[in-house]
Amino acid sequence: MNKQNLVYLASFLVILIAILIFAPRGGDRPSGFTNVSVEEAKELLDEEDVFLLDVRTPPEFNSFHIEGATLIPVTNSSGSSLSSDKLLEARVDEVPENKKILVYCRSGHRSISASKILVNAGYSQVYNMEGGINAWTGAGYPVVSSE
Incomplete structure (x- = not known):
């Protein structure tokens, strides 16, 4: 094999390895959780015993939420001043777990x-509702208010 062919082969191998390392993985569990549409989420809630977790802030939750949801905020966004011991990681x-x-x-x-926090904590049946409560209400599904 001549020098030019070796250079081509080495270049090809480098590109192939880069593609294998950096290409996104297929499937609907890219990070250990499953993304679901609001329609799939509604079916899940209607048909199974599911723990419904709202990770917004208390003011957002109190204005409206999906009936049966448990509030455990994930961050202090939207002007919330919750201490870290009140957030999901804590x-x-x-x-x-069951x-x-x-x-x-x-x-x-x-x-x-x-969802990533839950997966990292060892939970395996985690479903992320794409579009959030905005998509839920946009689809015409009901919400309740705590106010």
Whole structure:
């Protein structure tokens, strides 16, 4: 094999390795949790015993939430001043280990963070509702108010 062919082969191998390392993985469990649409979330809630976790702030939760949801905020966003011991990472033991967990927030971003926290804590049946409660209400599904 001549020198030019070796250079081509080495370049090809480097590119192939880079693709294998950096290419996104397929499947719907990219980070150990499953993303579900609001329609799938509604079916899950209607058909199974699911722990419904709202990870928004107390003011957001009090204005409206999905009936049966448990509030455990994931961050201090939206002007909340909760101490770190009131947030999900410190309260993860309040989430049952023997149930499916459906996580939602306002638009779907905080719930991804919360889903990752749960997976890292050893939970395996974690479902992230894409689009959050905005998508839920946009689909015409009911909410309740604590106010």
